[in-house]
Amino acid sequence: MTRKFNPSPALRDLATIMRPEDAEQPILAKPVRDALHQWMTEIRAEKELRAVGVPARRSAILSGPPGCGKTTLAHHLAARLGLALVSVNLDAVRGMYIGETGKNLSAAFTALEGQSDLCILFLDELDAVASxxxxxxxxxxxxxxxxxxxxxxxxxxxxxxxxxATNRAAVIDPAVWRRFGLHLDIALPGEDERFAIITRYLSPFTLPEEAIGMLADATEGAAPSLLRQLMEGVKRDLILSPRLSRETGAAAVFERLIAMVRPHPDYTPPPLWTDFNTKARIAEAMTWPPTPPDAPETA
Ligand SMILES: Nc1ncnc2c1ncn2[C@@H]1O[C@H](COP(=O)(O)OP(=O)(O)OP(=O)(O)O)[C@@H](O)[C@H]1O
Ligand SMILES: [Mg+2]
Incomplete structure (x- = not known):
């Protein structure tokens, strides 16, 4: 009989259990995708590797700016292996009293004994316990x-x-860092990745390639989470504008959006937020509006 992961009440208090069926695949740069593909293959080839004296790596640290897909990726990797992701809630672990944080963290590990083959333990915001x-x-x-x-x-x-996972790699204790088998940099997306991310989050609406390319250019430096918010903003605008009787040209839509969605002040804003020429190009040359899902195909 196959065993099923069964988190104890103690573990439920300290962690969130993320199931494989809810996972989403992040869009990542090729070197990271290649490294992950090797890692997944490596885990499946554990026995052959052991036979030649090399262990398959069992741990990874994901670092990079907020909103680039670290949590999404951890969940996706667990799902690919058919495992639950046990995401330790470091807010719940951090205690007020001396010794409490260490005790809670240790309790999370203990709660997994005996069933650690059925899940992946995820320490999100690792810097909170590993500075x-x-x-x-x-x-x-x-x-x-x-x-x-x-x-x-x-x-x-x-x-x-x-x-x-951490977005503050520089503060992680080197001895903790060294104990992870893989160190993956989940960086801001490049142009090709922005293109794919914009396409995904604009769906079920579509735009011609050229228009998506223009948006990918205009959003250089944006995190995927910001691109998602921007594209969800476009869809909201498309649905709500007729009810609100307002202008629906590209210039008006993006003017409204950039006033509502913006990058954190610590990050250099993409040209869409700052550059007059970029905005002018979108206003003049952008194919608009996006095609709705049920529209007949045009030749
Ligand atoms: N690479 C990506 N491809 C597609 N969608 C992404 C990607 N990265 C993030 N997203 C979307 O952005 C949102 C936030 O992503 P996520 O929580 O994984 O980021 P994070 O790197 O863990 O951020 P933080 O450092 O703040 O914890 C998710 O809803 C996810 O769908
Ligand atoms: Mg995260």
Missing amino acids: KRSSDDSSGSREMNSVVNGLLQRMESFRGMLIG
């Missing part, structure tokens, strides 16, 4: 040092698969 240890003697530093030491021990003895 560089420091030699100063404040109680805050002592507490963090002991959390990191505890995590290192747990990582050493953990038999299952582990994925960590």
Whole structure:
């Protein structure tokens, strides 16, 4: 009989269980896709690798700016292996009292003993429990040092698969970093990836390739999460504008959108938000509006 992953009540308090059927595939750059493809193949070839004395890697750390798909990717990888993703909620793990954080983190590992082959353990926002240890003697530093030491021990003895994610790679303790078998940079998307992301989130509406290319150019530097918000904004606008009796040309739609959706001030805004010429090109040359899903095909 096949065993089913059955999280204990203790684990449910500390983690969110993400099921394979809810996963979504992120759109990633080719070098990252290639590395992931090798990793998945490696896990399936575990026995052959062991026979020649090389372990298949069981852990990965995903780092990169917010909204580029780290959490989405961890979920997708678990789904590809038919496993649940146990995402430890680091807010729930972080305690107010001395020693509480380490105890909770350790409890999450303990709760998986005996069924770590049925899931992947995911430590999202890893920097919250794995920041560089420091030699100063404040109680805050002592507490963090002991959390990191505890995590290192747990990582050493953990038999299952582990994925960590952070958008602050530079603060992660080097000893924790080194214990991950793969270090993947989930960076801002390049032009081809932006093209694919825009197409996905504009669906079921479509635009000619040239128009999507224009948007991919105009959004250089945007994270996928921002592109998703922008394209969902386009669809909302297309549906709501007739009811609101307002202008529906490309210039008017994008003017409304960039006033409502914008990148975080820490990041360089893409040209769509800042460059007059980019906006003018969209206003003049963009094929608009997008074709709705039930429209007859034009030759
Ligand atoms: N590479 C991608 N391809 C397609 N969609 C993406 C991609 N990256 C992110 N998204 C979309 O953006 C949203 C946020 O992504 P996600 O939570 O995975 O980002 P993250 O890197 O984990 O961010 P954070 O660092 O803030 O935790 C998701 O809804 C996802 O669908
Ligand atoms: Mg995330």
